[in-house]
Amino acid sequence: MRAIVSACLLGKPVRYDGGAKPCQAVLDLAQKLEVTPVCPETAARLPVPRPPAEQRGGRVWLRDGTDVTEDFRRGSEEMLAVARRAGAPLAVLKAKSPSCGVHVIYDGTYTGSLTEGEGVYARLLEEEGICVVSEETVQSCKPSVEHPVAIVLGTGLGHLAKLVKPVRRIDYHDIEGFPESARPVRGHDFEATIGTIDDVPVVVYPGRIHLYQGYSASEVTSLVRHAFRLGCRDIIFACATGAVEGNAKVGLGLLTDQINLTGRNPLAEWDELRDVDTPFVDMSEAFSPYLRTLAQGVADDAGIGLQQGVYAGMLGPSFETPAEVAALRALGVSFAGMSTVNEVIMARALDMNVLGLTLATNMAGSADTDHSSVLACAERYSEDFERLVRGVLRML
Ligand code: SF4
Known part of the structure; x- marks a missing residue:
């Protein structure tokens, strides 16, 4: 079975701060699947490290005020093409992220507060008919x-x-x-x-x-x-x-x-x-x-x-x-x-x-x-x- 997985969940240092967020439950699952790692933000060639990004008013902003909406869209579309080529019915994405978040994302105040919504990439995958879950679902089912x-x-x-x-x-x-x-x-x-x-x-x-x-x-x-x-x-x-x-x-x-x-x-x-x-x-x-x-x-x-x-x-x-x-x-x-x-x-x-x-x-x-x-x-x-x-x- 094939799946695409957020690269940071697999331990790749691609996050805005230069770090990763490996998740043991996802790493265990990845051992049993044919996994393609994805990271729409690095695909958009956004620098690492950089200020954190969050969605607000339908757009994506870095904390320093830079509008990166088009970068997020471009990177997500590039990674959508990767998902299509992989033919994966399942995507496991990093929770809360402005690109990968599923159902809940940071609310644009950079305070850690959350709001209902989809990451830019998660939304594209859902429209494609792919089952999109966060690492929290994988952990909860383990x-x-x-x-x-x-x-x-x-x-x-x-x-x-x-x-x-x-x-x-x-x-x-x-x-x-x-x-x-x-x-x-x-x-x-x-x-x-x-x-x-x-x-x-x-x-x-x-x-x-x-x-x-x-x-x-x-x-x-x-x-x-x-x-x-x-x-x-x-x-x-x-x-x-x-x-x-x-x-x-x-x-x-x-x-x-x-x-x-x-x-x-x-x-x-x-x-x-x-x-x-x-x-x-x-x-x-x-x-x-x-x-x-x-x-x-x-x-x-x-x-x-x-x-x-x-x-x-x-x-x-x-x-x-x-x-x-x-x-x-x-x-x-x-x-x-x-x-x-x-x-x-x-x-x-x-x-x-x-x-x-x-x-x-x-x-x-x-x-x-x-x-x-x-x-x-x-x-x-x-x-x-x-x-x-x-x-x-x-x-x-
Ligand atoms: S949450 Fe998504 S876009 Fe952000 S670092 Fe992880 S894989 Fe890349």
């Missing part, structure tokens, strides 16, 4: 013993739990909020395993409960809150779905967004939210663009077919009627399932980084769909699914 990766597995996908080198097991019934009476349906196990997969710290939940079994949204999301309490910042949801004819086919999928059609929301039930001032949760990037880009890169490198699409969460347990499938198609839905949406809402409320993977085991609404055929299809794709998840874990 697993450790304190911050293992949570993996919640759906119907027929629980075999991944067997890959875990276990340190500790936890019966779901010992998890706060998980219903005492819940028993696993076929294809699910109710014991979480803390341990490692390929030396990456993980907590694997090999099964889940569903709204259609009569549980509340708060109960079905109890595993997410448990993972958060264990320190997990990344959470991978894997679920079996039906592919919506015309938008997807049977096979592995990467969730790009979701539509919650269950009529439930865990945040409307969650006791702790009753005490906070603002229960509103930003869902504009429910599935982490960074994790999605890594997953697609892993799939492409490994020759694994991975379709991208929107997931619709249905209450179930009845499968979709032809009219419902037609409605889902018109809504732009690729995958329909009976889980995940409420868990994703809970994870985002806890500010976790979410990756959604699915196995479309059948066409949504098809007459020959039953639980056995779902399990049989999951078995057929189990090797690719395992390679995909292991590849993503190794990349983090």
Whole structure:
């Protein structure tokens, strides 16, 4: 997988003050990728060292009052051409910089204060459709013993739990909020395993409960809150779905967004939210663009077919009627399932980084769909699914 990375994050002394800002998490990531270093400011042949630059009023100024807007534009366009030649789907850029900053930049007062906005170069890359993140995202997604990766597995996908080198097991019934009476349906196990997969710290939940079994949204999301309490910042949801004819086919999928059609929301039930001032949760990037880009890169490198699409969460347990499938198609839905949406809402409320993977085991609404055929299809794709998840874990 290819990526472009701010040269200063890789330790190259290109900053305005003649220094660098190497980031260990980025250096570690760069070992696993085909990296092209970029620095739009040196590409513009601005002197090093020089006074710091910041954006103000839509232009870029050095602290001594020199307008360097055109230099920043020229250097950014030169580095955009480099990114195009590299064919990189991912850019990791230095946070807050007037050229490389992502979403937040210095505010033009040279006091260290920040404002919403994009660096000149970051904006060009985003317009190009490249996933642009700062080193803060890479650091936030990097697993450790304190911050293992949570993996919640759906119907027929629980075999991944067997890959875990276990340190500790936890019966779901010992998890706060998980219903005492819940028993696993076929294809699910109710014991979480803390341990490692390929030396990456993980907590694997090999099964889940569903709204259609009569549980509340708060109960079905109890595993997410448990993972958060264990320190997990990344959470991978894997679920079996039906592919919506015309938008997807049977096979592995990467969730790009979701539509919650269950009529439930865990945040409307969650006791702790009753005490906070603002229960509103930003869902504009429910599935982490960074994790999605890594997953697609892993799939492409490994020759694994991975379709991208929107997931619709249905209450179930009845499968979709032809009219419902037609409605889902018109809504732009690729995958329909009976889980995940409420868990994703809970994870985002806890500010976790979410990756959604699915196995479309059948066409949504098809007459020959039953639980056995779902399990049989999951078995057929189990090797690719395992390679995909292991590849993503190794990349983090
Ligand atoms: S933030 Fe970007 S432009 Fe500034 S030194 Fe680093 S790579 Fe160069």
